[in-house]
Amino acid sequence: MARQRERDEAEMARQRERDEAEMARQRERDEAEMARQREKDEAEFRLKSQELEIRRLEVEGMNNRRVANDASEDNNTIKLMQQTRFFAESLKHLIGTCPLEPRDIPAFFEHVEKIFRNYHVDGEIKANLLIMRVQVEPDKMRDEFFALRRQKSESYTSFGAKLYGTLNHYFQSRNITGLEDAMKLICADRMKELLSRHTLEFILSQEQAASWMSPDVLAQTIDKYETAMNMKVSSDNTCMPESINQIQSFRENEHQMYRIEREIGKSVNEAKVKRQDPTSDVEESTDEDQEVVKPDLEETGSRDSAVAEKSTLLEEQLACESLKSSRTFTSKLEKRANVKSITWTMTSHARKSNEK
Numbered sequence: 001m002a003r004q005r006e007r008d009e010a011e012m013a014r015q016r017e018r019d020e021a022e023m024a025r026q027r028e029r030d031e032a033e034m035a036r037q038r039e040k041d042e043a044e045f046r047l048k049s050q051e052l053e054i055r056r057l058e059v060e061g062m063n064n065r066r067v068a069n070d071a072s073e074d075n076n077t078i079k080l081m082q083q084t085r086f087f088a089e090s091l092k093h094l095i096g097t098c099p100l101e102p103r104d105i106p107a108f109f110e111h112v113e114k115i116f117r118n119y120h121v122d123g124e125i126k127a128n129l130l131i132m133r134v135q136v137e138p139d140k141m142r143d144e145f146f147a148l149r150r151q152k153s154e155s156y157t158s159f160g161a162k163l164y165g166t167l168n169h170y171f172q173s174r175n176i177t178g179l180e181d182a183m184k185l186i187c188a189d190r191m192k193e194l195l196s197r198h199t200l201e202f203i204l205s206q207e208q209a210a211s212w213m214s215p216d217v218l219a220q221t222i223d224k225y226e227t228a229m230n231m232k233v234s235s236d237n238t239c240m241p242e243s244i245n246q247i248q249s250f251r252e253n254e255h256q257m258y259r260i261e262r263e264i265g266k267s268v269n270e271a272k273v274k275r276q277d278p279t280s281d282v283e284e285s286t287d288e289d290q291e292v293v294k295p296d297l298e299e300t301g302s303r304d305s306a307v308a309e310k311s312t313l314l315e316e317q318l319a320c321e322s323l324k325s326s327r328t329f330t331s332k333l334e335k336r337a338n339v340k341s342i343t344w345t346m347t348s349h350a351r352k353s354n355e356k
Contacts, residue, residue, distance in 0.1 A: 083122070083125050084125050084128045084132075087121055087125055087129055088128075088129060090119075091115060091119065091129070095111075095112055095115060095129070096108075112130070136173075137173075138173040138212075141166060141170040141173060142170050144166055145163065145167050145170060148162060148163055148166065171185075174212055175211075184214050184215055185212060187215040188212060188213060188214060188215050191215060191218055191219070192218070195222070199222060199225060199226070203218065203221065203225075
């Protein structure tokens with residue numbers, strides 16, 4: 001029994017050693033496999049990194065070349081625009097406008113070609129200059145569309161094609177790309193048709209040659225312009241001196257006093273006539289009094305009109321002088337006082353003559 005137990009223990013110990021050795025070998029194999037996999041992953045990662053770096057360099061190179069090309073194209077475009085503007089300003093009086101008669105068009109282009117040869121104008125600039133000289137303004141194209149009429153010998157097919165072409169060219173000149181833009185353009189044109197002359201001139205000066213204002217922007221611009229004009233008009237009205245209103249009210253009061261005095265004089269004369277006993281005498285005296293009163297009234301009326309005319313002339317002169325400059329306020333006060341004194345003196349003389 002003891003020997004059997006020893007043999008079993010020895011067998012178990014040998015089996016344990018074999019298992020441990022097998023586990024150690026398996027662990028070594030796993031570690032080696034993991035190391036190989038790690039090296040493989042690192043190699044793949046380095047390869048991917050290199051590929052990405054190469055791709056990044058290629059993209060950067062392409063971007064740099066594109067930027068350089070764009071810069072060169074921009075420089076060329078700017079240079080072309082500058083040259084076109086220079087030749088357009090220099091040759092606008094030599095080239096002239098394109099004639100409308102077909103027989104004059106060949107001579108016009110021969111003249112233009114001769115000018116281009118003499119001034120060594122490049123090909124691209126030639127095209128731009130010709131487009132600038134021949135191109136029709138959008139407003140004229142729109143007016144041409146509404147002014148088109150069918151000729152008697154013209155078919156409706158030809159007339160419809162002409163209408164469509166004119167409207168299409170007008171939309172192209174306004175850079176219309178869709179229905180929404182076309183609706184805005186029609187609304188803006190209709191709004192400009194309803195403007196006054198001064199407001200329309202201001203709006204046209206704000207618009208550029210190839211662009212146009214949308215209805216919202218156009219409405220805001222018109223409101224700002226009219227607000228500024230109303231403020232200017234109100235400020236001009238506030239610059240009017242108060243003495244004009246005072247003189248006018250004073251003159252109206254004087255005229256009312258004259259009318260009251262005439263009515264009183266007429267009533268007094270009628271009372272004097274009624275106090276007389278004889279009827280014939282009453283009638284004669286009444287006629288005489290009326291004849292006396294009538295010249296007085298006519299004379300007073302002529303004096304009143306003369307006073308009114310002189311006061312009006314003085315008021316107009318004072319208003320014109322007050323609108324010319326605001327630095328002569330002291331002198332205007334003196335003139336205002338003089339006008340009052342002159343008006344009062346003339347009124348006093350008229351009253352005294354009326355009393356006499």
